[in-house]
Amino acid sequence: MTTHTEARVTLTKTPRRRRVPRRFRISGLHLYTLALIGWLVLPIAIMILFGFNDTRSKQNFQWQGFTLRWYRHLFDKGDLTAAVVNSLTIALLSTLITTVIGTFAGLALGRYRFRGKGSTNLVLFMAISCPEIVMGASLLSMFVTFNLPRGYLTILLAHVMFSIAFVAVTVRARVVGLDPAVEEAAQDLGAGPWTRFRLVTLPMIMPGVLAGALLAFVLSIDDFVITNFTSGATVTFPLWIYGSTRTGTPPQVNVMGTLIFAVGVLIAVVSARRSARARR
Amino acid sequence: MAGVRGRLAPYLMILPGGLWLAAFFLVPIVLMVSLSLQTGNLIDGFQQTLHWRNYTDGLSTYGDKFVRSLWYGLVATVACIVIAYPAAYWIAFRGGRAKSTYLFLLLLPYFVSFILRTVSWKLVLTDNGPILGPLRDHGVLPEGFHVLDTGVAVVSGLAYNFLPFMVLPIYVALERIDPRVVEAAYDLYASRAQAFLRVILPLSLPGVFAGVIMTFVPVSSDYVNAEVLGGPQNTMIGNVIQTEYFNNSAYPTASALSFALMAILLVGIFAYARTLGTQDVLEAAGR
Numbered sequence: 040m041t042t043h044t045e046a047r048v049t050l051t052k053t054p055r056r057r058r059v060p061r062r063f064r065i066s067g068l069h070l071y072t073l074a075l076i077g078w079l080v081l082p083i084a085i086m087i088l089f090g091f092n093d094t095r096s097k098q099n100f101q102w103q104g105f106t107l108r109w110y111r112h113l114f115d116k117g118d119l120t121a122a123v124v125n126s127l128t129i130a131l132l133s134t135l136i137t138t139v140i141g142t143f144a145g146l147a148l149g150r151y152r153f154r155g156k157g158s159t160n161l162v163l164f165m166a167i168s169c170p171e172i173v174m175g176a177s178l179l180s181m182f183v184t185f186n187l188p189r190g191y192l193t194i195l196l197a198h199v200m201f202s203i204a205f206v207a208v209t210v211r212a213r214v215v216g217l218d219p220a221v222e223e224a225a226q227d228l229g230a231g232p233w234t235r236f237r238l239v240t241l242p243m244i245m246p247g248v249l250a251g252a253l254l255a256f257v258l259s260i261d262d263f264v265i266t267n268f269t270s271g272a273t274v275t276f277p278l279w280i281y282g283s284t285r286t287g288t289p290p291q292v293n294v295m296g297t298l299i300f301a302v303g304v305l306i307a308v309v310s311a312r313r314s315a316r317a318r319r
Numbered sequence: 320m321a322g323v324r325g326r327l328a329p330y331l332m333i334l335p336g337g338l339w340l341a342a343f344f345l346v347p348i349v350l351m352v353s354l355s356l357q358t359g360n361l362i363d364g365f366q367q368t369l370h371w372r373n374y375t376d377g378l379s380t381y382g383d384k385f386v387r388s389l390w391y392g393l394v395a396t397v398a399c400i401v402i403a404y405p406a407a408y409w410i411a412f413r414g415g416r417a418k419s420t421y422l423f424l425l426l427l428p429y430f431v432s433f434i435l436r437t438v439s440w441k442l443v444l445t446d447n448g449p450i451l452g453p454l455r456d457h458g459v460l461p462e463g464f465h466v467l468d469t470g471v472a473v474v475s476g477l478a479y480n481f482l483p484f485m486v487l488p489i490y491v492a493l494e495r496i497d498p499r500v501v502e503a504a505y506d507l508y509a510s511r512a513q514a515f516l517r518v519i520l521p522l523s524l525p526g527v528f529a530g531v532i533m534t535f536v537p538v539s540s541d542y543v544n545a546e547v548l549g550g551p552q553n554t555m556i557g558n559v560i561q562t563e564y565f566n567n568s569a570y571p572t573a574s575a576l577s578f579a580l581m582a583i584l585l586v587g588i589f590a591y592a593r594t595l596g597t598q599d600v601l602e603a604a605g606r
Contacts, residue, residue, distance in 0.1 A: 180574050
């Protein structure tokens with residue numbers, strides 16, 4: 040008798056199936072976004088994985104077991120290490136130069152009206168949308184015409200050139216959103232142009248400057264096409280990888296790539312955390 | 320004195336950047352145009368002879384490469400729109416607090432060097448590689464299945480490499496849409512499809528336009544993907560330019576081809592901007 044009622048109780052209860060809580064339900068588009076991220080991450084995962092591959096041949100595309108050998112022998116290939124060092128120093132120098140020059144250009148464009156502003160904006164737009172191969176080819180044409188030897192210096196000149204527009208545009212966007220009254224107030228309180236810039240303007244545009252600097256660094260360290268045309272005998276990390284694709288890319292490249300990836304992600308996450316905390 | 324300095328200030332601020340761009344961007348392009356009309360060779364030197372045939376010969380010899388580059392560029396750009404839009408849509412409207420996390424995940428490839436990304440993508444597509452190898456061994460793929468060294472491989476690499484350029488502008492445009500506008504559409508009895516087609520999609524088009532500008536140019540002038548993934552049968556105009564410069568030292572021909580490529584792409588972009596969105600597109604692209 041009791042079992043019967045129990046059965047009836049459960050019977051009446053089961054049709055009202057509890058709905059899955061909202062946060063556990065997953066929509067089609069959500070799934071799609073996750074799949075897209077998976078697709079984008081797949082080659083990165085393979086890059087990281089094959090830095091641990093215990094490969095014996097020159098080719099590194101078949102999994103042959105786990106090893107930390109390539110991390111221990113990371114600097115064994117001297118020319119690869121030199122190429123990475125070149126890439127890093129060029130990126131740092133070009134970021135420093137570009138950030139200073141580009142910030143002033145962005146300030147001028149965002150704040151003042153002056154003759155030639157329209158054409159400057161047009162040149163910036165052209166510099167951003169010009170195909171990289173054309174920039175590289177034209178620089179090479181110039182170096183050939185003037186018989187200039189290509190090398191570290193010409194790479195640096197080129198990297199600053201193609202990053203300026205990006206920094207200027209980033210800073211300009213920040214400057215346009217600022218209230219000019221703040222600077223006027225500083226002036227009224229007796230601050231000279233330099234003090235005003237250092238204590239008022241610069242802190243206000245700092246997020247734009249930092250974003251521009253980060254962009255300049257990434258553009259420089261990642262650039263292949265323009266560097267290829269302006270490098271001469273100097274080799275950077277991307278050029279070295281490109282050269283190695285014909286004979287087989289050694290696992291050290293994967294390890295270097297993994298380390299650069301890890302540092303980059305770390306910096307991005309930390310800076311995002313910081314700015315989130317600052318906003319709160 | 321302060322007045323003069325005040326008026327001079329913007330010029331002084333723009334001067335270093337302006338000079339740098341003039342010296343290493345504008346002057347080289349002028350010199351390249353000049354070089355493209357010269358004749359000669361590396362040993363005897365080049366002379367200005369206004370040799371227009373560098374252009375006509377170059378275009379007739381490599382016309383098919385130009386067409387292929389623009390075709391690959393078009394297919395990869397459209398693929399990027401189709402792939403990027405739904406994800407950008409979901410993140411902008413349903414991402415909630417995790418919005419920036421999802422965006423960050425979509426940008427992850429950018430923390431890996433472009434070349435290394437392409438090489439890793441080649442690994443994914445390699446016949447006996449870590450992905451296709453096991454799939455074929457287990458009979459999922461037919462025996463003769465082959466991706467590498469085809470046009471599909473090149474386009475897939477291009478789409479993979481330049482997808483973030485499409486995701487970001489579309490996301491920004493969608494994110495800017497006032498949710499009240501969408502609610503208004505529902506209040507006026509629009510179905511979900513109608514609200515999307517007649518409200519959200521038109522409002523997001525500037526982002527798509529900007530994305531097209533930011534992807535189409537680098538995609539159709541790229542030569543790395545064609546070289547690493549496409550093999551010798553699927554070369555693009557960038558490969559020709561590179562070979563003419565480095566292997567043949569045919570500087571005038573290479574210059575003519577580069578300038579023709581730039582002219583075609585820039586004229587195309589300005590025409591596109593003018594017909595579809597004029598100022599907005601240029602501004603969005605500048606951002």
